[in-house]
Amino acid sequence: xxxxxxxxxxxxxxxxxxxxxxxxxxxxxxxxxxxxxxxxxxxxxxxxxxxxxxxxxxxxxxxxxxxxxxxxxxxxxxxxxxxxxxxxxxxxxxxxxxxxxxxxxxxxxxxxxxxxxxxxxxxxxxxxxxxxxxxxxxxxxxxxxxxxxxxxxxxxxxxxxxxxxxxxxxxxxxxxxxxxxxxxxxxxxxxxxxxxxx
Amino acid sequence: xxxxxxxxxxxxxxxxxxxxxxxxxxxxxxxxxxxxxxxxxxxxxxxxxxxxxxxxxxxxxxxxxxxxxxxxxxxxxxxxxxxxxxxxxxxxxxxxxxxxxxxxxxxxxxxxxxxxxxxxxxxxxxxxxxxxxxxxxxxxxxxxxxxxxxxxxxxxxxxxxxxxxxxxxxxxxxxxxxxxxxxxxxxxxxxxxxxxxxxxxxxxxxxxxxxxxxxxxxxxxxxxxxxxxxxxxxxxxxxxxxxxxxxxxxxxxxxxxxxxxxxxxxxxxxxxxxxxxxxxxxxxxxxxxxxxxxxxxxxxxxxxxxxxxxxxxxxxxxxxxxxxxxxxxxxxxxxxxxxxxxxxxxxxxxxxxxxxxxxxxxxxxxxxxxxxxxxxxxxxxxxxxxxxxxxxxxxxxxxxxxxxxxxxxxxxxxxxxxxxxxxxxxxxxxxxxxxxxxxxxxxxxxxxxxxxxxxxxxxxxxxxxxxxxxxxxxxxxxxxxxxxxxxxxxxxxxxxxxxxxxxxxxxxxxxxxxx
Numbered sequence: 001x002x003x004x005x006x007x008x009x010x011x012x013x014x015x016x017x018x019x020x021x022x023x024x025x026x027x028x029x030x031x032x033x034x035x036x037x038x039x040x041x042x043x044x045x046x047x048x049x050x051x052x053x054x055x056x057x058x059x060x061x062x063x064x065x066x067x068x069x070x071x072x073x074x075x076x077x078x079x080x081x082x083x084x085x086x087x088x089x090x091x092x093x094x095x096x097x098x099x100x101x102x103x104x105x106x107x108x109x110x111x112x113x114x115x116x117x118x119x120x121x122x123x124x125x126x127x128x129x130x131x132x133x134x135x136x137x138x139x140x141x142x143x144x145x146x147x148x149x150x151x152x153x154x155x156x157x158x159x160x161x162x163x164x165x166x167x168x169x170x171x172x173x174x175x176x177x178x179x180x181x182x183x184x185x186x187x188x189x190x191x192x193x194x195x196x197x198x
Numbered sequence: 199x200x201x202x203x204x205x206x207x208x209x210x211x212x213x214x215x216x217x218x219x220x221x222x223x224x225x226x227x228x229x230x231x232x233x234x235x236x237x238x239x240x241x242x243x244x245x246x247x248x249x250x251x252x253x254x255x256x257x258x259x260x261x262x263x264x265x266x267x268x269x270x271x272x273x274x275x276x277x278x279x280x281x282x283x284x285x286x287x288x289x290x291x292x293x294x295x296x297x298x299x300x301x302x303x304x305x306x307x308x309x310x311x312x313x314x315x316x317x318x319x320x321x322x323x324x325x326x327x328x329x330x331x332x333x334x335x336x337x338x339x340x341x342x343x344x345x346x347x348x349x350x351x352x353x354x355x356x357x358x359x360x361x362x363x364x365x366x367x368x369x370x371x372x373x374x375x376x377x378x379x380x381x382x383x384x385x386x387x388x389x390x391x392x393x394x395x396x397x398x399x400x401x402x403x404x405x406x407x408x409x410x411x412x413x414x415x416x417x418x419x420x421x422x423x424x425x426x427x428x429x430x431x432x433x434x435x436x437x438x439x440x441x442x443x444x445x446x447x448x449x450x451x452x453x454x455x456x457x458x459x460x461x462x463x464x465x466x467x468x469x470x471x472x473x474x475x476x477x478x479x480x481x482x483x484x485x486x487x488x489x490x491x492x493x494x495x496x497x498x499x500x501x502x503x504x505x506x507x508x509x510x511x512x513x514x515x516x517x518x519x520x521x522x523x524x525x526x527x528x529x530x531x532x533x534x535x536x537x538x539x540x541x542x543x544x545x546x547x548x549x550x551x552x553x554x555x556x557x558x559x560x561x562x563x564x565x566x567x568x569x570x571x572x573x574x575x576x577x578x579x580x581x582x583x584x585x586x587x588x589x590x591x592x593x594x595x596x597x598x599x600x601x602x603x604x605x606x607x608x609x610x611x612x613x614x615x616x617x618x619x620x621x622x623x624x625x626x627x628x629x630x631x632x633x634x635x636x637x638x639x640x641x642x643x644x645x646x647x648x649x650x651x652x653x654x655x656x657x658x659x660x661x662x663x664x665x666x667x668x669x670x671x672x673x674x675x676x677x678x679x680x681x682x683x684x685x686x687x688x689x690x691x692x693x694x695x696x697x698x699x700x701x702x703x704x705x706x707x708x709x710x711x712x713x
Contacts, residue, residue, distance in 0.1 A: 048619055068622040075623050080616050085637045094634075095624035141624075 007054030032198035074143035081134035127154035203536030220575025230424035253329035261337035267474035284335030291656030292395035298488030324400035437562035495689030520654035523594035531602035558600035605646035648706035
């Protein structure tokens with residue numbers, strides 16, 4: 001279980017407060033107005049934002065004392081998810097302890113319609129194509145907690161449906177605990193077990 | 199890597215510290231306070247400040263219209279070659295330039311009869327001409343890059359609002375030039391303030407001597423350690439203080455990698471286009487003349503009977519020394535940037551400022567003092583006849599590190615800004631990070647290497663202290679030819695050195711173009 005207990009973060013002049021528990025294997029959609037602190041919460045869990053108080057535990061273990069590199073987290077940022085100067089495939093191979101799961105990567109690329117793009121550099125891809133590449137890597141990495149910050153923002157309606165179904169299938173199959181920030185109600189109904197409105 | 203970075207910073211600082219320890223330790227020399235009220239000191243200090251200020255002002259005033267001409271007329275013939283010539287101008291070994299200037303404007307110079315009876319290259323005239331020649335091309339490249347950062351939208355808006363030329367200058371051009379002008383003028387001022395070879399060759403007497411040359415004279419002719427120390431501290435305090443202020447103000451991208459990038463060109467009046475063309479033509483002439491002035495020596499000399507072998511060993515020595523210094527400087531600069539990048543990411547502004555100052559302090563520490571101080575320190579400890587050459591490479595490395603730092607830093611900070619969180623999130627190993635970082639910085643890395651190699655090739659100050667008869671470098675050979683009035687030999691050796699530099703500039707420009 002992921003336990004966020006009386007967590008506080010100072011941002012500019014305001015103090016953000018978080019209190020939530022997420023069961024292992026649960027998919028939680030996080031919603032709320034712009035600036036309310038949705039991405040900040042993901043940043044705290046991933047280790048990029050330092051809270052001023054409270055606790056953050058995964059399976060009973062304190063995460064706040066660990067640097068980002070030692071947290072059981074795979075995160076999709078709003079931008080800068082791919083190294084622009086190496087190919088999409090080389091990007092997909094990163095973030096695995098041992099050899100990357102090439103078969104799973106190929107299957108995922110096929111499911112999300114990006115198979116033909118794997119040898120291209122991200123700079124030559126559209127926003128939606130880049131986002132699908134980044135989603136594949138984030139989900140396939142062997143981390144139990146997955147954080148997605150507006151993962152489908154640049155996708156058209158049809159691709160959005162395909163991508164969210166794929167994310168849900170992989171998350172359930174691999175028993176991932178998934179937190180996603182979204183503004184779309186459709187993502188909540190299609191993907192999430194429950195929604196948290198901040 | 200952080201520890202290696204701090205170790206590299208320590209090594210660089212240690213060289214300076216040991217050099218000062220050498221000077222202070224010799225005969226227990228102390229600062230000569232009485233010198234501060236001496237007229238000689240005042241005149242040297244005043245001249246150092248005056249020539250640096252004038253060189254800076256004139257370089258900028260002349261560079262500005264030239265940068266505008268290059269900006270407004272992108273179709274100018276051989277524009278790219280001109281920008282390469284600008285780069286060559288900035289890194290041109292000073293002795294090559296001086297040989298060219300003497301051939302052109304010296305007592306028997308080609309243009310001297312046109313300049314009247316009172317003309318004298320030696321003194322403030324020559325120093326200013328040489329400093330402008332070395333720094334104007336650099337200023338042109340920086341200002342041009344700034345102008346190319348003007349968004350197309352600004353020009354569209356300016357046209358839509360029917361702004362006059364004066365309004366466009368004030369509201370569109372000036373705001374993009376202003377932030378870089380302070381840094382640019384400070385940088386040129388420091389370079390001219392610390393100038394050595396130019397002032398040594400074209401200056402003379404207390405009326406035309408800078409602190410750096412006065413230190414050299416105090417050490418070489420009078421062996422007056424106390425005087426040298428006082429002058430050295432004065433120079434370090436003024437140049438170091440100014441540099442610290444500049445570091446606080448921000449950082450300029452030196453020698454700008456993307457001078458070729460441009461958007462739409464705003465239209466200009468026909469008469470203005472003619473003025474731009476004229477400025478461009480005159481600039482070509484001025485930059486080429488000192489180089490062309492070296493050529494007649496080729497026709498005057500009997501090239502078949504010329505002792506080419508006399509050039510071979512110094513050329514190889516120069517290349518080997520410069521290569522060793524540049525390679526070591528690249529490694530150390532890259533390592534030093536780890537703690538700087540770390541403090542940048544941690545938003546520790548004061549620490550970052552201190553580390554940046556430490557990493558680039560060699561730019562303001564008098565090269566002459568460092569060379570002599572280290573020489574004295576090592577004299578009683580190491581067989582310098584045998585190992586002196588290694589210290590020439592070491593000191594050259596220390597002197598060029600600041601340039602490597604300033605070239606690499608923006609690219610690495612950009613990498614961190616884009617990818618640091620992603621790298622952490624992906625839990626990349628150090629080796630993986632290096633493998634991904636390399637293609638991102640490869641072009642900047644290679645261009646930086648070529649640049650500092652060029653700077654190391656032109657060194658005179660350090661080799662003049664540590665150099666021996668066994669290993670002479672090409673610049674030192676030029677100096678000795680010129681000193682014994684063998685102008686033909688000096689010109690041929692200068693042309694050879696220039697050719698090597700031009701080949702390196704070509705490589706540098708090609709790398710930037712491919713990036």
